[in-house]
Amino acid sequence: MNINQLIFRNLKKNLRNYYLYVFALVFSSALYFAFVTLQYDPSMDSVEGSVKGEAAIRAASILLVVIVSVFLLYANNIFIKRRSKEIGLFQLIGMTKGKIFRILSIENLFLYFGSLLIGIFAGFSFSKLMILVLFKTTGVDSIASLRFSPQALVQTILVFTAIYLLIMIMNYTFIKRQTILSLFRVTSSTEITVKKLSRFEMVMGIVGLVLITTGYIVSSKLFGGDFTTMPQLFGAMIFILAAVILGTYFFYKGSVSFLLNLARKRKGGYLSINEVMSLASVMFRMKSNALLLMIITTVSALSIALLCLAYISYYSAEKTAEKNVPHDFSIIDRDSADTFQAALEKNNIPYTEKSIEVIQVTVNASQLIDRSLEELVIDPKAMPLPLISEKSVSGMEVSPDEVVFTGYDDLLQKFMPLKNSGSIKIKGKTETLTQRYVGLEDIYPVSWYFTAGGVPTAIVDDAVFTKLKSDIDPKVQKESTLYIGIDIKNEEQLEEADKLFKSTETYKKLYNESRHEISTNQKKNMGLTMFIVGFLGLTFLVTSGCILYFKQMDEGGSEKPNYMILRKLGYTQSDLLKGIQYKQLFNFGIPLLIGLLHSYFAVQSGWFLFGAELWTPMIIVMVMYTILYSLFGVLSVLYYKKVVREAL
Amino acid sequence: MSILKAAKLHKSYGNKNNKQHVLKGIDLSVEKGEFISIMGASGSGKTTLLNVLSSIDQVSEGTIHINSFEMTAMKERQLAEFRKNHLGFIFQDYNLLDTLTVKENILLPLSITKTSKKEAEKKFEHVATELGISEIKDKYPNEISGGQKQRTSAARAFIHEPSIIFADEPTGALDSKSASDLLNKLSGLNQNRQATILMVTHDPVAASYCSRVVFIKDGQIYTQLMKGEQDRQDFFKDIMKTQGVLGGVQHEH
Numbered sequence: 001m002n003i004n005q006l007i008f009r010n011l012k013k014n015l016r017n018y019y020l021y022v023f024a025l026v027f028s029s030a031l032y033f034a035f036v037t038l039q040y041d042p043s044m045d046s047v048e049g050s051v052k053g054e055a056a057i058r059a060a061s062i063l064l065v066v067i068v069s070v071f072l073l074y075a076n077n078i079f080i081k082r083r084s085k086e087i088g089l090f091q092l093i094g095m096t097k098g099k100i101f102r103i104l105s106i107e108n109l110f111l112y113f114g115s116l117l118i119g120i121f122a123g124f125s126f127s128k129l130m131i132l133v134l135f136k137t138t139g140v141d142s143i144a145s146l147r148f149s150p151q152a153l154v155q156t157i158l159v160f161t162a163i164y165l166l167i168m169i170m171n172y173t174f175i176k177r178q179t180i181l182s183l184f185r186v187t188s189s190t191e192i193t194v195k196k197l198s199r200f201e202m203v204m205g206i207v208g209l210v211l212i213t214t215g216y217i218v219s220s221k222l223f224g225g226d227f228t229t230m231p232q233l234f235g236a237m238i239f240i241l242a243a244v245i246l247g248t249y250f251f252y253k254g255s256v257s258f259l260l261n262l263a264r265k266r267k268g269g270y271l272s273i274n275e276v277m278s279l280a281s282v283m284f285r286m287k288s289n290a291l292l293l294m295i296i297t298t299v300s301a302l303s304i305a306l307l308c309l310a311y312i313s314y315y316s317a318e319k320t321a322e323k324n325v326p327h328d329f330s331i332i333d334r335d336s337a338d339t340f341q342a343a344l345e346k347n348n349i350p351y352t353e354k355s356i357e358v359i360q361v362t363v364n365a366s367q368l369i370d371r372s373l374e375e376l377v378i379d380p381k382a383m384p385l386p387l388i389s390e391k392s393v394s395g396m397e398v399s400p401d402e403v404v405f406t407g408y409d410d411l412l413q414k415f416m417p418l419k420n421s422g423s424i425k426i427k428g429k430t431e432t433l434t435q436r437y438v439g440l441e442d443i444y445p446v447s448w449y450f451t452a453g454g455v456p457t458a459i460v461d462d463a464v465f466t467k468l469k470s471d472i473d474p475k476v477q478k479e480s481t482l483y484i485g486i487d488i489k490n491e492e493q494l495e496e497a498d499k500l501f502k503s504t505e506t507y508k509k510l511y512n513e514s515r516h517e518i519s520t521n522q523k524k525n526m527g528l529t530m531f532i533v534g535f536l537g538l539t540f541l542v543t544s545g546c547i548l549y550f551k552q553m554d555e556g557g558s559e560k561p562n563y564m565i566l567r568k569l570g571y572t573q574s575d576l577l578k579g580i581q582y583k584q585l586f587n588f589g590i591p592l593l594i595g596l597l598h599s600y601f602a603v604q605s606g607w608f609l610f611g612a613e614l615w616t617p618m619i620i621v622m623v624m625y626t627i628l629y630s631l632f633g634v635l636s637v638l639y640y641k642k643v644v645r646e647a648l
Numbered sequence: 649m650s651i652l653k654a655a656k657l658h659k660s661y662g663n664k665n666n667k668q669h670v671l672k673g674i675d676l677s678v679e680k681g682e683f684i685s686i687m688g689a690s691g692s693g694k695t696t697l698l699n700v701l702s703s704i705d706q707v708s709e710g711t712i713h714i715n716s717f718e719m720t721a722m723k724e725r726q727l728a729e730f731r732k733n734h735l736g737f738i739f740q741d742y743n744l745l746d747t748l749t750v751k752e753n754i755l756l757p758l759s760i761t762k763t764s765k766k767e768a769e770k771k772f773e774h775v776a777t778e779l780g781i782s783e784i785k786d787k788y789p790n791e792i793s794g795g796q797k798q799r800t801s802a803a804r805a806f807i808h809e810p811s812i813i814f815a816d817e818p819t820g821a822l823d824s825k826s827a828s829d830l831l832n833k834l835s836g837l838n839q840n841r842q843a844t845i846l847m848v849t850h851d852p853v854a855a856s857y858c859s860r861v862v863f864i865k866d867g868q869i870y871t872q873l874m875k876g877e878q879d880r881q882d883f884f885k886d887i888m889k890t891q892g893v894l895g896g897v898q899h900e901h
Contacts, residue, residue, distance in 0.1 A: 268769070271755070565745060567728070572725055
């Protein structure tokens with residue numbers, strides 16, 4: 001058998017074993033090529049129009065390269081260790097290290113560039129799909145036509161060749177450093193050492209749990225008002241990050257074994273097959289992979305959280321727009337409204353109008369607000385608030401001595417919470433009225449021009465309103481005291497009306513706004529972010545899933561003798577397989593669960609900065625992630641099935 | 649009453665062109681409570697014989713009955729079922745699960761048969777005191793000595809009171825002190841519990857603890873020795889003599 005045959009046979013054998021590696025390689029090169037193609041594609045200009053599309057996609061492609069190269073290097077590290085016996089054998093029969101390296105390089109060359117080629121081909125077909133997805137999420141109307149970009153091809157090949165060279169350097173140093181003896185020993189030296197749980201590990205386990213819990217608790221209080229200055233807030237954020245990441249490490253290093261050990265102690269030595277295969281093995285193996293698992297967990301938590309937040313803002317784009325612009329069109333002066341309405345009538349678009357008189361008053365609300373973030377520069381003793389009459393809000397009844405607040409921004413509420421009762425003083429120019437505060441409503445009656453983007457609107461009795469109106473303090477008034485909201489009766493005509501709105505003079509005046517436009521803009525921005533975060537998250541998911549799978553392949557190999565023993569003792573294959581499923585539930589479930597928990601608390605602490613809907617988008621993202629991730633667990637069980645069958 | 653009855657066992661490996669005939673018609677019967685050992689040179693087929701008798705490997709021809717069940721006719725699933733109730737194993741390299749403590753390892757066979765926890769505890773106490781491993785029950789296999797490991801492995805084989813115990817070179821990896829210690833324990837269990845033990849060994853000392861020794865050569869039974877009333881030393885000498893005749897390469901005439 002000559003060298004070429006040897007290479008060819010190795011290749012064939014490897015393909016069967018490492019199909020997932022090939023898949024991951026094809027997938028990541030396809031994705032990279034697609035991203036780069038997008039970057040160079042002229043049709044991207046329409047997306048760029050509103051946001052810096054190209055820059056975002058370029059940044060994403062760089063991140064992609066980082067993820068992919070870390071993954072490939074890591075995977076290669078696993079593979080070369082698995083093949084150390086073979087390398088040792090070659091050396092034993094007199095091959096030089098240089099020759100072995102050459103064999104490995106040629107083998108990898110075929111495997112790697114073969115996959116790359118398929119990847120690029122797939123990526124090209126894929127990029128069309130991607131651009132369609134992109135246009136759909138950003139709401140850009142453009143025909144997705146793609147041309148093959150030689151620039152993108154060159155860039156992809158260059159980047160992946162660089163990664164290939166890096167892998168080769170790694171292989172070279174690995175082979176160079178080894179002696180024949182140590183090559184034979186590699187697999188045995190990586191095996192786990194089984195010892196009793198030391199006290200140190202127990203302490204570490206408890207510290208890990210405590211750290212994570214404190215991190216969670218602090219994160220849920222982050223915007224609860226305990227941290228009132230910016231440095232404090234930043235300090236808290238850094239603390240959470242450090243506590244959770246370190247806690248995760250300790251969790252894998254100690255807590256898992258600690259908890260499982262507790263469960264095991266209770267059994268008094270009498271373990272069922274499921275426990276033998278899961279508890280006992282997971283307990284020792286997680287410890288030795290603590291660093292890897294910590295990285296995987298943290299980065300998956302990060303990507304889930306980012307995905308959730310991006311989706312939250314995308315999902316609640318309409319709701320946010322509704323808060324800022326309560327009607328289809330918000331106009332703040334009569335003339336503009338008339339122009340627009342005339343245009344509407346001319347085009348036979350029926351509409352309704354709602355006009356509200358809004359005055360600005362200075363309010364002393366120190367009884368309701370006892371603290372405020374210094375940086376917000378709002379003085380609770382003299383807050384400018386918009387004021388409207390009860391008549392302007394249908395169904396609202398307010399007694400003469402009362403006041404109702406409505407439409408207080410969620411975010412602002414976190415920093416300046418309102419007490420449930422108290423009284424406020426409303427200052428006019430000469431007079432000051434004391435009103436009893438009776439509650440907060442969730443209606444947004446006027447546009448954000450009047451509410452300065454977030455402060456609540458005060459509603460008082462009509463008589464009181466008239467009184468205050470005659471006593472307004474000109475210093476605090478805005479230019480306009482009239483809000484005109486226009487709603488289009490037929491929803492189908494909304495876009496037409498929007499076009500009309502943009503063509504009139506009305507649009508040119510600042511603060512005359514169309515809700516439709518605001519919500520599409522928001523969608524455009526968040527759509528691109530979501531698109532990028534989504535694909536990066538997917539790459540990360542695939543690569544980290546693959547890494548866990550490879551780890552399981554390794555484990556399967558080293559646990560094969562155990563399966564033989566168990567089968568000799570009389571356990572059937574299906575008994576063992578049940579135990580393995582149980583074990584994989586831990587191996588894949590624990591990192592997933594911790595990742596989901598981390599991201600839940602991260603999202604929970606700051607989601608209101610991004611949108612108005614928490615649960616639906618978060619659950620959708622998490623369920624999707626879980627399903628995709630579980631696929632790798634299923635694949636690993638299938639692999640184990642083979643191992644168990646061959647064990648006896 | 650015979651526990652194991654094997655008739656005309658044949659076993660061959662390989663394909664049509666290159667056939668390796670390892671067992672060539674072996675008949676063997678083991679009585680209840682017997683401590684029997686199988687001896688033979690390397691490659692004589694003794695381990696293959698043990699594997700087919702213990703259902704780990706399949707015969708090419710012939711029948712094996714254990715407790716009047718015909719093992720050779722069973723399916724994979726039934727065999728597993730059979731192994732869990734009727735067979736116990738002791739191996740040269742202990743075959744303990746590294747991730748389980750001594751006690752957990754020993755209780756494994758009981759957990760397959762879903763014995764109640766209380767009864768399992770009782771059985772464990774019993775077998776652990778008999779084999780002298782009560783003190784190390786919470787240790788992991790890599791924290792104990794080879795002799796202790798082998799006694800753990802023996803305890804695992806005995807705990808569910810199987811019909812027959814197969815031991816494959818149990819003393820192979822032990823020093824002479826631990827080996828004689830283990831053999832004393834095994835023959836003690838053989839007498840106290842009326843346990844049937846079938847052991848494969850090439851160590852004449854180990855074989856001298858048995859009540860019968862079967863010699864195998866080139867896949868056939870060469871001869872048998874019965875201990876009878878003689879003491880262990882004399883029996884050992886007999887075994888040595890037979891082995892002397894048995895060993896060595898025959899000259900082609």
